[in-house]
Amino acid sequence: GGLIIKILKRTAVFEDKDTSPGPPLAQSIKLNVPRKTKLYVDQTLRERENAVAMHRAFQMDLCRLRLRAAREYAKALEASLAPVSADPQEPLKMNAVVQGIGPAFKLTLSIQNTSASRLVSDLQISFLYNQSLYSVKRAFFKVRDQFPA
Structure with missing residues (x-):
């Protein structure tokens, strides 16, 4: 067997809580969501119609960014390993x-x-x-x- 001990304050107030199954009451409150503007609707339509082209352009730009970062990193590595001395006698x-x-x-x-x-x-x-x-x-x-x- 086991023993559970709970220490309660003298000023503790015990209230009945809702133990009914289902989502909490706060979840049923309607949120104040703004209406869809014409700009938003036009933008979503444009994204739906050109989804493949937009994704392809994004992926190409991302690849270019990664390539440029790799080139700059390689250039920085080469620069940090270059000899400091201009005198060949002291490399x-x-x-x-x-x-x-x-x-x-x-x-x-x-x-x-x-x-x-x-x-x-x-x-x-x-x-x-x-x-x-x-x-x-x-x-x-x-x-x-x-x-x-």
């Missing part, structure tokens, strides 16, 4: 990742030496930014030596 790759949105975010820079044998040292990074919009703890710092990959 470096830098990748920047922004973590977070809003007023506070974290910028992570990854620097990689792609040379097979050359050590890269004495690198310095400087941030140029709008000081009225952003604040940076250290706008200039030295990078540790980059050993060959």
Whole structure:
């Protein structure tokens, strides 16, 4: 067996509730729905008559949007992997990742030496930014030596 204990307030008021089956009473209240305007009727007729063409145009635009987004994403990936250094003796790759949105975010820079044998040292990074919009703890710092990959 089981035991159910219910704690009631002293000021509890017990009312009889409608236990009849069916939808609740609030569902039978008529809503104030505005009348159909001529513009609405014309628009629905146009959509019914041209449904296939409208759907086809929508799908084509959606495919174009996806293609453009993919191209821009690929372009951004290629740009972030391009060597930073113009000097072929010091081939470096830098990748920047922004973590977070809003007023506070974290910028992570990854620097990689792609040379097979050359050590890269004495690198310095400087941030140029709008000081009225952003604040940076250290706008200039030295990078540790980059050993060959």
